[in-house]
Amino acid sequence: MARRVMWNLAESVPQYSKIDKIIESYSCEELALIAILQEIENLYGYLPAWALRHVSEKLSVPMTQVYGVASFYDAFHLTPRGKNLIRVCLGTACHVRGGQRVIEELERKLNMEVGETAKDLSFTLERVNCLGCCALGPIVMIDENYYGHMSPAKVGSLIKRFQ
Amino acid sequence: MVTLTINGTRVQAEEGSTVLEVARFYGFDIPTICYHDELTPYGACRLCMVEVDDGRRTRLVASCLYPVKEGIKVRTHTERVINGRKLLLELLLARCPNSKTLQDLASKMGLEKVRFKMENENCILCGLCVRMCAEQMGSGAIGFVGRGQKREVVTPFREASEICRNCGACMFICPVVELQCRGVKSPGELCNSCLVFTPQCLEKYGNVMCTLESCGACVEKEEK
Amino acid sequence: MKKIRSRGHLEEIRRKLLERKESEKRCITISSGTCGRVRDSQKVVEAIYDSVKKHGAGDKVCVRVTGCHGFCQVAPIVVIYPDGIFYQRVKAKDAEDIITKTILNNRIVNRLLYVDPTTEEKIVYEKDVPFFRKQMRLLLGNNRFVDPTKLEDYIAVEGYKALCKVLFEMKPEEVIEEIKKSGLRGRGGAGFPTGVKWESCRKAEGDIRYVVCNADEGDPGAYMDRSLLEGNPHSIIEGMIIGAYAIGAHDGYIYVRYEYPLAIENTRIALDQAREYGLLGKNILDSGFDFDIKIAMGGGAFVCGESTALMASIEGKMGEPRAKYIHTVERGLWNKPTNLNNVKTWANVPLIINNGADWYSKIGTEKSKGTGIFSLVGKINNTGLVEIPMGTPLRQIIYDIGGGIPGSKKFKAVQTGGPSGGCIPEKLLDLPVDFEKLTEAGSMMGSGGMIVMDENTCMVDMARYFLDFLADESCGKCFPCREGIKRMLEIVVDITKGRAKEEDLGLLQELAEMVKDFSLCGLGKTAPNPVLSTLRYFRDEYGAHVRDKKCPAGICKDLIEYFILEDKCTGCGACLKLCPQQAIQGEPKKLHIIDPTKCIRCGICRDACPYESIMVK
Secondary structure: OOOOOOOOOOOOOOOHHHHHHHHHHOOOOHHHHHHHHHHHHHHHOOOOHHHHHHHHHHHOOOHHHHHHHHHHOOOOOOOOOOOEEEEEEOOHHHHHOOHHHHHHHHHHHHOOOOOOEOOOOOEEEEEEOOOOOHHHOOOEEEOOEEEOOOOHHHHHHHHHHHO | OEEEEEOOEEEEEOOOOEHHHHHHHOOOOOOOOOOOOOOOOOOOOOOOEEEEEOOOOEEEEEOOOOEOOOOOEEEOOOHHHHHHHHHHHHHHHHHOOOEHHHHHHHHHHOOOEOOOOOOOOOOOOOOHHHHHHHHHOOOOOOEEEOOHHHOEEEOHHHOOOOOOOOOOHHHHHOOOOOOEOOOOOOOOEOOOOOOOOOOHHHHHHOOOOOOOOOOOHHHOOOOO | OOOOOOHHHHHHHHHHHHHHHHHOOEEEEEEOOHHHHHOOHHHHHHHHHHHHHHOOHHHOEEEEEEOOOOOHHHOOOEEEEOOOEEEOOOOHHHHHHHHHHHHHHOOOOHHHOEEOOOOOOEEOEHHHOHHHHOOOOOOHHHHHOOOOOOHHHHHHOOOOHHHHHHHHHOOHHHHHHHHHHHOOEOOOOOOOEHHHHHHHHHHOOOOOOEEEEEEOOOOOOOOHHHHHHHHOHHHHHHHHHHHHHHHOOOEEEEEEOOOOHHHHHHHHHHHHHHHHOOOOEOOHHHOOOOEEEEEEEOOOOHHHHOHHHHHHHHOOOOOOOOOOOOOOOOOOHHHOOEEEEEHHHHHHHHHHHHHOHHHHHOOEOOOOEOEEEEEEEEOOOOOEEEEEEOOOEHHHHHHHHOOOOHHHOOEEEEEEOHHHOEEEEHHHOOOEOOHHHHHHOOOOOOOOEEEEEEOOOOHHHHHHHHHHHHHHHOOOOOHHHHHHHHHHHHHHHHHHOOOOOHHHHHHHHHHHHHHHHHOOOHHHHHOOHHHHHHHHHOHHHHHHHHHHOOOOOOOOHHHOOEEEOOOOOOOOOHHHHHOOOOOEEOOOOOOOEEOOOOOOOOOHHHHHOOOOOEEEO
16 A cells, blocks of 8 residues: 655655666566556545646646546545545445444544545545455554454444554 | 357458447448448447457447457347447436437437436447547547546546647547427436438339438438 | 576476475464454564574574465464464564474463364364364465465465476477366356366457456455465466466456455566566467466455456456356456456466366365355454365354354354355355355355354344345446346335335345346346345344344334343443443432433443343333
């Protein structure tokens, strides 16, 4: 999952050299587009428009293709996300064990809907595809930390932990 | 050249051509939406599905993409195919009820009612505009963005495109944006008025002037 | 270890490694795959290393950090070989006892032993653990003996022996014949005969060919591919080199979903090592054969598990599938002949070459050979990865290996094949696990996920869940899938909310059939399966939702009500305090009452009640 190296609140100032370095590490190959975008996403927490334009130019790949790829995959985001990522697994095993109720309680306690980011960009709540840790379902991830065997009752104390 | 059968009729076709091209050449009516003979076939609308028996098995294939093969038996209007096409059109009309092209297609198939919750979109995501812009106009200013329910056709960043030359080809080719029907009164109901009439050329010439497709002349108002 | 220059050199290295193993006293193996790490297995590893050092036990024992052992319910697992002493749910603080008691004094740490829930006896040895007893762990079993970051471990378990046999004793056509003879079928879901696929790819026109490993594993609830790739990446690499040789490819890709960082990392390490030691790259083992593998990362899209979408993704495009009237073995990656196989399929290849097609074809059923690896999850006591010969009855998997349903609840159905599959009800539990038999029952084998459901699972809600998933994951290109799934979802949501009419079920069936017939790719074509199979086996449940506006399983919020049983409530007030809607009223030590107009059925009160007095109707 995304390792957030540098989380940047303010409008990112174009850092073309950083992007160039990434692209060159993949020998400027078109087939590395997803991997390149992944590294940019890790750097900024999302894909700034100036970075996407630069990738299109340097890789000689049409802007429609770069923008299309950036919009298609779950790993990529075109708007900044929150500093802390709260991700709830929506895998079948977690669902069967009551994952839906956990999501609903999170929405109630955080006063927002799944997929939204807090106005002050402090956190984002999202559903995520199966994490493959079904023995511990239902699972909630906050940044790099996993919290297994979640239930609606445990949500309150979980949120207090990181707030 | 290969020999195949379409609806029981033996026809010959050049290798490399698709079942749709051959069928239309011989006058068999297969409806399409996302197909245009000047653009690469896309295979998205699935209206052109036909049943093909290749000797080993019978299956449904998209005729705009399926290459002709020696000895295949093609059937363009089986019950499975007709029912599927009708349901597809119903789904499309639920999305874009004001499109005359869709309504005409639906009427031809005998569709009278749409059983789904109606929306009011302007695009069915057939991709004709995208391919037109990229292939015929050499621009590629618009493209598909997003996945599934969020899919749409836009310019990168939804900004005014620098490579768009305002040629209007995308609007020209669009089956939905042009010819907006204004006749539909209640949601879900189709009036079928456009197609259920006597062609004027019958009166004037004593003969229907087109054999393959309605020429649309009837729709134009008579000059006064 | 230096670069391996030839077959003889590899055999020499293997011999030395096995000698060293013989002379080693014991080995502490710690399972530390992704699931284990979530339970702090890495801390256990550190603690063990510290304890070994502290007590100077380095000459008595070696430590091996491996991937997943499969019994995820009790992870982290520590096994001490060669005895096979099996410790479960190990924590960092247990390390001291393991070293001081078991290693230094040959005593068992009783509290770490697995307790058989039926007999209540403590099990000391791995081979006696019921979960493992009925399995045939030809592939997953090696995870216990291999540290995925150490090539030598793989070599010590016959690693790359099959490759040598292939490169130096067999012609490419002979390799294909052997795979064909074995009866191996694709483990990605469709079950296409692997040997036949390889042959078509070899025969296709063109000079450049590719081999690809599909490690996208999008099915929610399935994680066996991850465990294999994380725990034993070389087994897949070896399989791919053999396949490339047989097909005539010189470049390969392993496409891993980005949600598996440990698998990506371990694969990268393995590939680097293989290259360093001459097992990948130019002139492998001095055979004259060139082949190398790159890792391609997924961006997060379930549809990229489909072969043509996967290839589009590798090419740097959106993951849109295309029609397969011209197969990918003829025109795939960059329009060149491409052979794509699943992780488990590739892992089976060295096994077949080493032991022979005859041996392999004796395992399994007439049409489904070999073993299958399944992830057993959901309402099951022993969550984990199960490897059994094809043909094993589902009942055996769920009860003998899985340990049955927790809380003595009643089994209701098992979903196989993920969102593309269907549910198997109780009356069909004697069905053997086999490609054809599962498809006949309205489901499919799929990648191998098995999600067990009990009496408290609503099948209509499950259909809604899968449709919701597929609606989000559909690429959106073709109309039937995009519009059809959307409308099927609308109808099923209406059913769960009690807003549906009888004719809606007919419309649902119509839509399902059209989407199945007309969709462009496998995702759309199989999307109606969950709906169709739940309609087939649980029609009554749909009927209850539509006609009676009731949810028998007690799940669909709009159709249930919570109420407190008078004779069980003690008035403790636990529920009242926690209710987010303040919907419960009552005085201390007196019966509490839930106001149904305020109650949102969140379930917090039910979890909190110590007397199980809150019921659903």
